[in-house]
Amino acid sequence: MSQEVLTHEEDGVLIVTINRPEAKNAMTKAAAEGIAAAMDRLDAEDSLRVGILTGAGGTFCSGMDLKGFLRGESPIVEGRGFGGVVQAPPKKPLIAAVEGYALAGGLELMIACDLVVASAGAKFGIPEVKRGLVAAAGGVMMLPDQIPERIALELALTGDFIDAPRAYDLGLINRVVDGPALDGAMALAATIAANGPLAVKVSKQIVKESRGWPMDERYDRQAQLIAPVFVSEDAREGAAAFAEKRKPNWKGK
The missing domain is CATH 3.90.226.10 (2-enoyl-CoA Hydratase; Chain A, domain 1)
Structure with missing residues (x-):
C-alpha cells in the first residue's frame, strides 16, 4: 500500500x-x-x-x-x-x-x-x-x-x-x-x-438501501435481509449474554 x-x-x-x-x-x-x-x-x-x-x-x-x-x-x-x-x-x-x-x-x-x-x-x-x-x-x-x-x-x-x-x-x-x-x-x-457484527452490517444495509424500495415492498425486502441475522449464532449469543448478565462473545455468524 x-x-x-x-x-x-x-x-x-x-x-x-x-x-x-x-x-x-x-x-x-x-x-x-x-x-x-x-x-x-x-x-x-x-x-x-x-x-x-x-x-x-x-x-x-x-x-x-x-x-x-x-x-x-x-x-x-x-x-x-x-x-x-x-x-x-x-x-x-x-x-x-x-x-x-x-x-x-x-x-x-x-x-x-x-x-x-x-x-x-x-x-x-x-x-x-x-x-x-x-x-x-x-x-x-x-x-x-x-x-x-x-x-x-x-x-x-x-x-x-x-x-x-x-x-x-x-x-x-x-x-x-x-x-x-x-x-x-x-x-x-x-x-x-461492541455490538453484533451481523446485525450492524445488515442494519447499515437496510438504512442505506430502503429509501429506494417501493413502499409496498419494504417489509418483504427487509425480511429477506434480516432472516439470517435472527437465526444466527450471534442472535442466540446476544440473548444468552443478556440473560447471564455478561458481555457477548460475538462470532460474526
Whole structure:
C-alpha cells in the first residue's frame, strides 16, 4: 500500500489515514488506490468491525490534487470512484474523523462515510465553482440527501464554507469534539464494535438501501435481509449474554 495512506488496527477498528500533510492531504491516484485497498481489507477481515477515515497533520482532505489534475492524473479507482470510496463504500460502518478542512473532494469523501466526528474548528465546503469546476464526486448529488436542498444549493453555488457547529445543526455531522477528532471517532467506533457484527452490517444495509424500495415492498425486502441475522449464532449469543448478565462473545455468524 502507498505511504500516502497509512493503516493500523486497534481493538477491531481499522484506522485509515490520508498521509499527505504537506499538501493538505489533497487526493492523488496513489492515495485513492490506498484507500480502496483499505476498504477491501475492512470488509474482508472478520476481526475488523469498523473503519475510520482521517487525515494527517490537522487536515482531513482539501480535495483533488490540482497539480496532479493538470498533469492529467485522475484520483479515481475503477468501481469505487473518487478517493477509492465515494461510489462503493464498505459494507461495514465507516466513520470520518475530521480535523481542519473537509473541502471539495474532501467533503465528498466525508459524506461517503456513514458517520462523522469533527473537531470544533473544522470547516466544510464544496468550493469547486470558484475554480470553474463542479463537485462531481457526489457533492452536488449526495449532499441534498443529507442536508436541506436549499442549503446544499447555497454551498454548491457559492462555494462558501460552513463551520462545525453549523454542520452539526444541519445534521451533516454526528458529533463535535473539543479534543482530537480521532479520539472522538474511536469512542464512537468502540460503541459500534461492541455490538453484533451481523446485525450492524445488515442494519447499515437496510438504512442505506430502503429509501429506494417501493413502499409496498419494504417489509418483504427487509425480511429477506434480516432472516439470517435472527437465526444466527450471534442472535442466540446476544440473548444468552443478556440473560447471564455478561458481555457477548460475538462470532460474526
